[in-house]
Amino acid sequence: MLASGSAAAPFSSASVRPVHDEFHGDLLEVSMGPHHPSTHGVFRMMVTLDGETIVRLKPVFGYLHRNHEKLGENTTYLGSMPYTDRLDYLCSMTNNWAYALAVEKLAGLVPPERAEYIRIILAELTRLINHSGLIGFLMQDTGCSGTPLMYAFREREKVLDLFEALSGSRMMCNYQRFGGCRVDLTPAWVDSARRLVDAFPRFLDEFEALLTGNEIFMARTQGVGRLSPELAVNAGLTGPVLRATGVGHDLRKVDAYGLYPRFDFRVPIGAHGDTYDRYMIRVLEMRESVQILQQALRDLPAGPIMDPKAKLRGLRPKAGEAYGRIEGAKGEIGFFLISDGSPNPYRYRIRPPSFINLTVLEDLCLGHTVADAVIILGSIDIVLGEVDR
Amino acid sequence: MLGSGIIKGLAVTAKNLAGSFHDPARYVTQEFPEVQPQLPENSRNFPFLVADDGADPMGTLRCVACQICEKECPPQCIYIEKSKDKKPDAAGKLQLYPAVFAIDTSVCMSCQICVEVCPFDAIKMDQVFAIATTDRFNGLLLNREQLAKSNQYYHSIHPTEATEVDARLAAERKAAEEKARAAAAAKAAAPKPAAPPPPQPPA
């Protein structure tokens, strides 16, 4: 009658409580993906169901592997910069910054103060659109027929217009260079950015009124996909997923890179580590980003935007290695470069936060239903471009 | 009270429903074919070659086929063949010109690195985005003639950037002319002093 999967195969990971041990009904093997409406791109989950509860979940990905790191070894340092936009295609500005930071450490370049300010402004704007976009997709998974997603995308459009006016392209900005930025901010741009940032809290209040108190949303997400701080730290998670479990690790405070110590902002941390906390952490982070943006836009200094020593072409950093990492919207995105003095890096490695955050997907989903697995995946916030590289 | 969150949510959607009829901040949809988008000045799509004079684009191409953009282009989608002969450029100096300059727009990701690295401001980013073709191979391989556009067109799409480039080019040209004139004057002056000193015997 029901297609019986492998009858009661031994459960792989030890942490699975024998579910319904006395009743070993047929396990239902359901493959969700790779083109499934709720898997955020080309990602597949082999889910083994006992009735409605998940007994085993095997993520399958690699469909979007573009050999990014090997390519990096065969192009110049500058040549890899446009490819970093394609990693986490929702936050190209932070990808660029992380790569530029790594090369600057390698080549010993120091970006001027105005460039640092511009980078912080763009990174925080990227955090806003990533978090609001993510919450829109999460609500799409819980079932709102697109309303929060459309509100989030309405705000995202305004930020993307800013990016287009600055870097030329909405999503593939290719804006940061080693030692500074490519194009300077025009006063008109700064004004529209200031207007947008001042209007953002109103959008956030409306968003929270629609979602945070909603009983159905709370019932669907509170207590679902609970993640323990120990597992989060052992699995090397970073970003909002880690902070939702109560571990207050934020690179902007830990590394204090760029000029972050100059701005006062707080790092929200959760207590339960479940899907609701991951949602709330992102909302609170957006409010903190607005604080940073307001301060940054207020005291944006004048001055050059490029380190005079920086040469555009023919960058041959001396032999050595460097690891530049920043607090991207999804977590710690890092670039590890080994240079051997030639224009091409000897080794070009990326630390993808969503890939590492994805490793705990099975632990979060065990014992939940298919509907919960979809939301848990949505709350981890993965972008397949970065997962598969 | 149990339903309060849901009622608040309904109120928000009702406000949006009403708002979308009169509040421009809410109703942001631009219906594309009828309403053409006003692209910001920096917006970029595929590159194009700048020709000083629109009438004779092939004659007045700024590109001197130095092939820097071909080397620097990350996806390697530019193909240049140098010309055998030379022709005078805007400043009168004899320069090579590209016999073949093709960009495969199916590979190009419009990352504008070629524009950045080009020392002669010969290649700039266009803003035309509606360029669908039925022919996947030849239709997307744009050759020299299809790529060339006049400087005047460049002014129309990137005004501030174009004026800066023109100002810089004019300054360079003036500097080149002064150098040339100084060199010419020096050459003219040089034969006179050269004439009187020969009578001194070498010491």
Add this chain to the structure above:
Amino acid sequence: MILLLALLILVPAAAAMLRRNLVHSALLLVLSWAGLAAFYLWSGAEFVAFAQVLVYVGAVSMVVLFAVLLTRQNPDRAAPPDAAARLRAGAAVLTAAAVGAVIGHAILATPLPAAAGAPPVLTVRQLGLELMGRHAGSLLVIGALLTVALLGAVVLAAAEPGEKPGGKP
């Protein structure tokens, strides 16, 4: 007309017996219940007909179908008709014939009164008064039974069988 209705009830029931696929037979059974409801309608008892549709076609059929779905039955296990099966089949036919004969004799023997004019049109209000009047006692007993069953179901559902994995609702 009555023959048509009789056929509508009996044929699906018989077909339900013969179908190999269990779900088909369950659905055919439901069809025969619907035929029964049509018979009530024909005989003018609207209330009973709608009650029949609501209770049987709506709810009991679901119970039957759920039972069919949840019990694991392997189609390949149908026993081949060996000797023992044929013996059992013969015995079954014999008993059926005997039971049929007894019922047939009973129907034919009892003198049925001829249909006395149009069937009395019974409004729901009179039905209600009748129920509350003479048959109030039995109604209360049934009502109590049903309520107890309903409350029992609610209590059973209320008492969570221990903490379900994955935390609260």
Add this chain to the structure above:
Amino acid sequence: MPPAPIFATLDPDRAFLERAPLLVRDFVTGLFPPSLQWLAGNLLAVVVIVLFFASLFALLTLAERKILGRIQNRPGPNRTGPAGLLQPLADAVKTLVKEDIVPRAADQVLHFLAPVVLVSLALMAFAVLPYGRHLVPVELDAAVLYFFAAGAATELAVFMAGWASRNKYSLLAAMRALAQLISYELPLLLSVVPVVMLAGTLSTTGIVAAQAGWTYGVIPHWHVLTPWGAAGFLLFFVSALAESNRSPFDLPEAESELIAGHLTEYSGFKYALFFMAEYFGMTALCGMGVTLFLGGWQAPCAFLEFIPSYAWFFAKLLLLLGVFMWIRGTLPRLRIDQLTRFAWKFLVPLALINLGTAAFWQLSAGWSGPALQLARWLVALALVAGPFTLLGRRLSAGVAPRTYRYAA
């Protein structure tokens, strides 16, 4: 209270608009020989219902997409025809032209039968709704029971669809759909019982008649304006949402999980039939909601009586359908176990208690004088609000907005 004297001449019964449909019917039945007139009259009613509600279905799909669009600050369909008015036509042509794929392993007979049964049952439910003062297609004594009998049978068709397509997803979804439909059948019926108890009849025209009249010419005697009526209407509304698989309860076609639920293996016109059946079911339930609680075709105030009665019925119907769509654009979906727990541990107990409140309201009908009236209202409201807050707090025990601290 007789209607105010100025409008005496415009007695609602003789107003021209009011009698127009009857004149048409008499004219049409007049064309037939007397023996066939009964048949012709009913056939006309059937034709009118099918035509009207099919076109209403078409407009509803458009209205739904327009309202959802506007809620999400986008125009909604506006390419086909002025403001997208031809969109339903385009959809109809699309579904007719699309290839109707039947999976090889599917059970052909059931696969075909499911949509047919679903649509016919949904249409049957329209037979008893009183659309206007004289516009009742079938005058049944046990009309409300007939309506819910037709509603209950639709579960069968949903099961047939799920089972016949022989596909893991659709079977899982069919089981869920059944669990949902059954568990919401009970609160739906229980919320209707007080209305029948107070109106004293099961026939829909009787119920509407029971809600006639206005106090001070302005406040109508609709059931929804009584405490037990309001509670009953909310219960009815939430159960109707669940019965027609709409928004917070649209689990069977939960796109994000099981693709299209029991409709996965359907395409082309059969898929459209399923949608038509869903909209018919929704409209019928809204129609019944209007009849039971919002005073059917009664005008809200005495002086508005000149507007024909069927206009009022359809205004209220469209209002309810609008609220259905508004909710669809806002609320996320419930999980299957929460959905059934919500029905059994919240709606059913509340509906039972609502029976008590209605009984109290009926018994205390005799209390006259302001003090007693006020006491009556207060007791009834307490009887409604009390259990609601208690059960509500128990239901959302572990669920509450949280406060967050910040890292050092």
